[in-house]
Amino acid sequence: MDQLRVAHSDLSDAAARTANRRWWDADADDYQATHGEFLGDAELVWCPEGLREADANLLGDVAGVRALELGCGAASGARWLARAGAEVVALDLSAGMLRHARAAADRTGVTVPLVQADALALPFPDGCFDLVFTAFGAVPFVTDSAALHREVARVLRPGGRWVFAVTHPMRWIFLDDPTEHGLVAVRSYFDRTPYAEYDEAGEPSYVEQHRTVGDRVRELVAAGFVLTDLIEPEWPAGHERIWGQWSPLRGRIFPGTAIYCAHLTPS
Template sequence: MTSGENRRASRGWWDADADAYQAEHGDFLGDVDFVWCPEGLREADARLLGDVAGQRVLEIGCGAAASARWLATQGARVVAADLSGGMLRHAREAAERSGVRVPLVQCDALAIPFAAEAFDTVCTAFGAVPFVDDSARLMREVFRVLRPGGRWVFSVTHPMRWVFLDDPTERGLVAAHSYFERTPYVEYDETGAATYVEHHRTLGDRIRELVAAGFVLADLIEPEWPEGHEQIWGQWSPLRGRIFPGTAIFVAEKPSVLAPPPASVSE
């Protein structure tokens, strides 16, 4: 599959699914809230981004941009970006309902349309990272637009989950796939065109992508399933969540002082 096919599939899927996705998950995500994962971990409690007041923040893969609007209420200067016009339509509608507005940009996360060092923080909750074919390039793009000392925080499906079936019941407790199989999950229409694409990377892959881009990994959070949380979200469920992690949140930082490039042989 080419990058172009991957991009068309992702844009088409989220454009077509935007209404259904918001109907199913909109109440959980809220109009002005920052929820990192189906386990319900909120930025208001976790503070993984630190004090964002006065900070320039970019949310990529923003969906309906609830997180970006919450960050705006905390004093951040936020831009919310997504590949899908359908999801950004919901972002505009939620801005009308809530009265909290942030600039919206439709763009590809592999070609972020901002200058180098334009932001203090970049973040995404389950956006962009698993849906691009070259996530190492995405890490380099984020590194480019971050100022020295800036922070990059993203949540994804925990790589361990790829071993198991996408099933919230006991069937989803049986290992069915190799953790090391990196062939993307692809759905096709009746013509054979890809309609949905998601990519698996191991924990080691993710760390190597970050380090190769120049980041320092500050933390890796694996949220535990909280007591009293009984809501099922796709393959996330209390049954599975209490046994093994469903989400991985990577907290990375761009060094304040960048190392000089290695000297050439002639030098």
């Protein structure tokens, strides 16, 4: 977009939802062309640092578990869990991303149910899942993340697990620049004003939300969760891949990803 404008500005939930659905529908092909090989067709890669569930074991033994991948994208994580013996449903707002999920199912022969829906209005009954997880899906894009945690809590059984990866909130301070220019603090960590991109017509085309670590913890607790771990993956030696603002230079100095592990307290 030649006239792309970037701003930090407040937007309604409806405006953010519309913008992000349009963005991911339009960007799905480029996203998969750029990142698909790194993410794999049936892998659960938590973050640009390359942390894989096969190594991290954040979800534990998933054999026989009923699971939901929230904001699944091409649903590679859901297919990984299915191969590990879980009963998985994959959900995303974007039809463009789900089109790639169907294509990857054809390539791998691993098929999971795909659902197009809003993460704030999950089309499932109460207490129907043992596990909900996402690697950078849904959570950073909804205006009311507290409501998202409540909705996840609703569809989980008591004791069920909720594991999600998001951009580390410390990154909000810096420019989205993988070079040394991105090492200078330019914003307050405490400024929760959303990041928004606008197209040439002045319409929002992409919206991302910021929450501090404390915000995330309080929202989880208020929804009935107990936080059991917070993972800040270190940049691994020999990993030279640049993904947007993630790079070896920045990754060796401060974290780029935060993975929250929680379980729902029995009622």
